[in-house]
Amino acid sequence: MEKDLEVFAKRALFAEExxxxxxExxxxxxxxxxxNVSGGHGFELNDLVTENTKLKHRLAILKRAVEGRMxxxxxxxxxxxxxxVSEKIANGSGPLQILLALFSSAITKAFPDLPDPPIxxxxxxxxxxxxxxxxxxxxxxxxxxxxxxPPPEVGKRIVENVSEHPLVMKLDVAGPGFINVSIxxxxxxxxxxxxxxxxxxxxxxxxxxxxxxxxxxxxxxxxMHVGHLRSTIIGESLCRVLEFLNHDxxxxxxxxxxxxxxxxxxxxxxxxxxxxxxxxxxxxxxQAFYKExxxxxxxxxEFKKRAYACVVQLQNFEPTHKRAWEVIxxxxxxxxQKIYKRLGITLQERxxxxxxxxxxxxxxxxxxxxxxxxxxxRKIMWAADKSITVPLTIVKSDGxxxxxxxxxxxxxxxxxxxxxxxxxxxxxxxxxxxxxILESCAKxxxxxxxxxxxxxxxxxVVLGExxxxxxxxxxxxxxxxxxxxEGVSRALETLKAKGRHEVLTPDELKQAMESVAxxxxxxxxxxxxxxxxxxxxxxxxxxxxxxxxxxxxxNLTRIRSIARTxxxxxxxxxxxxxxxxxISLDHEKEWKLGKVLLRFxxxxxxxxxxxSLHKICDFAYEIATAFSEFYDNxxxxxxxxxxxxxxxxxxxxxxxxVTATIMAQLFALLGIDPLSRM
Numbered sequence: 058m059e060k061d062l063e064v065f066a067k068r069a070l071f072a073e074e075x076x077x078x079x080x081e082x083x084x085x086x087x088x089x090x091x092x093n094v095s096g097g098h099g100f101e102l103n104d105l106v107t108e109n110t111k112l113k114h115r116l117a118i119l120k121r122a123v124e125g126r127m128x129x130x131x132x133x134x135x136x137x138x139x140x141x142v143s144e145k146i147a148n149g150s151g152p153l154q155i156l157l158a159l160f161s162s163a164i165t166k167a168f169p170d171l172p173d174p175p176i177x178x179x180x181x182x183x184x185x186x187x188x189x190x191x192x193x194x195x196x197x198x199x200x201x202x203x204x205x206x207p208p209p210e211v212g213k214r215i216v217e218n219v220s221e222h223p224l225v226m227k228l229d230v231a232g233p234g235f236i237n238v239s240i241x242x243x244x245x246x247x248x249x250x251x252x253x254x255x256x257x258x259x260x261x262x263x264x265x266x267x268x269x270x271x272x273x274x275x276x277x278x279x280x281m282h283v284g285h286l287r288s289t290i291i292g293e294s295l296c297r298v299l300e301f302l303n304h305d306x307x308x309x310x311x312x313x314x315x316x317x318x319x320x321x322x323x324x325x326x327x328x329x330x331x332x333x334x335x336x337x338x339x340x341x342x343x344q345a346f347y348k349e350x351x352x353x354x355x356x357x358x359e360f361k362k363r364a365y366a367c368v369v370q371l372q373n374f375e376p377t378h379k380r381a382w383e384v385i386x387x388x389x390x391x392x393x394q395k396i397y398k399r400l401g402i403t404l405q406e407r408x409x410x411x412x413x414x415x416x417x418x419x420x421x422x423x424x425x426x427x428x429x430x431x432x433x434x435r436k437i438m439w440a441a442d443k444s445i446t447v448p449l450t451i452v453k454s455d456g457x458x459x460x461x462x463x464x465x466x467x468x469x470x471x472x473x474x475x476x477x478x479x480x481x482x483x484x485x486x487x488x489x490x491x492x493x494i495l496e497s498c499a500k501x502x503x504x505x506x507x508x509x510x511x512x513x514x515x516x517x518v519v520l521g522e523x524x525x526x527x528x529x530x531x532x533x534x535x536x537x538x539x540x541x542x543e544g545v546s547r548a549l550e551t552l553k554a555k556g557r558h559e560v561l562t563p564d565e566l567k568q569a570m571e572s573v574a575x576x577x578x579x580x581x582x583x584x585x586x587x588x589x590x591x592x593x594x595x596x597x598x599x600x601x602x603x604x605x606x607x608x609x610x611x612n613l614t615r616i617r618s619i620a621r622t623x624x625x626x627x628x629x630x631x632x633x634x635x636x637x638x639x640i641s642l643d644h645e646k647e648w649k650l651g652k653v654l655l656r657f658x659x660x661x662x663x664x665x666x667x668x669s670l671h672k673i674c675d676f677a678y679e680i681a682t683a684f685s686e687f688y689d690n691x692x693x694x695x696x697x698x699x700x701x702x703x704x705x706x707x708x709x710x711x712x713x714x715v716t717a718t719i720m721a722q723l724f725a726l727l728g729i730d731p732l733s734r735m
Contacts, residue, residue, distance in 0.1 A: 149258045151656055163218035168199070177191050189235075192208040192236065193234055208234030209232075212230040224244050227239040245652065247639070250639050253634050257722045259301050259302050259658075267478050268481065269477045270306060270483065271483065272292025272293070272308070274312065274313070278347045279344065281396055282534040286519060290579050291587060315408065317365075321351065321354045324350070324363045386408070396538060416465075436451050437449060437450055439498075449465065468511075469499075480510070486516060489515050517589045519582075522592055541574070544574035544578055545574040548571075551607070557569065561734060568730075569734075572732050575730075580605065587669070613721065619710065633711065647691060661726075687712070692706060694706070
């Protein structure tokens with residue numbers, strides 16, 4: 058420490074002396090130039106001014122370094138010495154997160170006066186394992202400040218300041234400053250072997266958040282159709298990822314259960330089933346019931362008048378009309394729940410009716426505070442962002458509320474009552490502009506504080522194989538229940554074609570066809586970038602090759618069967634680790650698989666940055682292909698010509714166990730149920 062301080066102090070004194078001399082010389086040259094403008098000293102003067110600026114910059118760096126070291130010495134600590142950064146890296150961090158922390162600290166130490174230096178770290182299997190590519194952009198930034206340091210020299214200075222960490226075996230500077238990182242096999246083996254004993258732990262996050270996720274959102278009295286598929290699947294998987302990271306997640310199903318259409322349905326119910334209060338009517342096919350009511354509403358003026366009267370009665374919570382509304386909602390709710398159960402979806406219903414009293418209070422407040430404007434009988438609200446040219450309609454000309462009203466009330470309720478740190482809406486991309494307006498209006502009214510994050514997760518539509526909007530041959534919207542039924546039927550055909558019905562019990566076959574069917578539908582959706590449209594094809598989903606759920610389910614089942622075939626139990630694997638057995642990573646295919654598995658925490662963190670759940674699917678497929686290469690090249694169990702087991706490679710069985718554990722965790726995040734036999 059003392060030696061370092063002495064060196065820095067000498068450098069600082071030398072820089073100060075140089076600055077004094079240059080300043081005096083510049084002063085003299087300026088005087089000369091004032092006497093004789095054409096004296097030819099302009100070029101020399103500019104050079105000296107530039108040199109003086111550089112020296113001042115160096116002096117600032119040196120003084121800051123001295124102050125930092127002296128401060129650390131006064132506190133009895135080591136300052137930012139090798140090892141201290143490693144201690145700050147949380148357990149469970151992935152290699153990318155560790156390297157980002159190490160290089161961020163190193164760049165700050167090497168170039169302390171550089172504002173917001175770029176930290177670029179990426180996979181680089183060709184030149185090592187990872188690569189830091191910050192040197193070139195940093196060199197350009199320094200050049201813009203009048204400091205010329207070539208990229209290779211920048212890279213060298215960064216490497217000199219990288220703290221030690223057991224992940225990093227070697228650092229090399231190559232070409233125009235690329236820093237190649239080779240990671241340590243012993244470290245990787247230790248981390249992966251620990252998974253056998255402790256299972257998968259979530260990567261660390263800065264703090265636990267209260268997160269409200271709004272997804273699925275069907276309408277009462279209407280059946281769920283293919284249009285609800287993506288919101289439901291993406292929302293469920295996102296919630297699982299957030300919960301895995303230990304966030305406090307509230308899953309909200311914002312159901313359309315209020316409004317004019319309920320007057321129409323109640324009027325129809327009263328006439329068709331006048332004793333509905335005592336005997337629950339058989340209106341299981343709500344879609345047909347809705348269509349009957351809509352036909353009457355459009356064609357019969359008297360019926361329409363009664364329907365509007367029913368709306369008024371319902372909004373006043375008149376008991377008979379409220380009971381009719383409850384009957385309709387209960388029937389719908391039971392149908393929704395059948396689908397949610399099949400897909401393993403968990404939601405808390407919050408119908409628009411929940412916000413009715415809150416909307417009334419909110420509208421009065423918005424009006425009183427001057428946020429609302431009259432517009433042809435309506436009351437509208439403009440966004441704070443002046444580039445938004447469409448307002449929210451808060452009150453209709455007939456005095457009724459709108460979706461805009463309930464969405465504003467939702468924001469207020471979720472911030473004030475649910476104490477949300479993050480509000481997420483999952484709908485098709487066509488609603489992006491609505492949520493942009495909603496966010497801006499909520500901020501203008503002070504309903505959305507700056508510390509609360511507001512995110513709209515949009516997605517593309519589902520297409521049929523003709524690349525048009527997915528519909529039945531007759532042009533009707535495909536009911537979600539029918540789609541799931543067809544999936545199960547197709548999965549059964551696929552399993553029978555492979556003869557699986559001959560080796561599986563009836564219960565196992567039922568479990569297999571449901572797991573394959575629902576897993577295929579979910580995986581096909583989640584494996585595509587959510588922003589893009591995708592073509593729905595059962596034939597493609599049920600293929601057992603390529604990046605499909607069937608291929609991955611088969612791989613996981615096969616991996617789990619290896620130890621079972623060898624007669625090695627999970628208890629024996631645990632005992633082996635406790636007795637000092639470590640995962641082997643000596644073979645190139647073992648090492649390749651080990652490095653892929655190590656990235657699990659990084660993939661989970663990356664998938665949340667812009668809600669890109671397809672990265673989890675891509676990772677699962679990458680594991681499966683890396684494992685296949687490993688299994689084809691490395692014996693886990695050696696047998697003689699008669700099929701008797703000669704040798705069991707416990708180090709490799711441990712690698713199989715970790716692979717299966719991580720793949721199972723990925724399936725859990727995607728909402729896919731794995732199978733013990735397939």
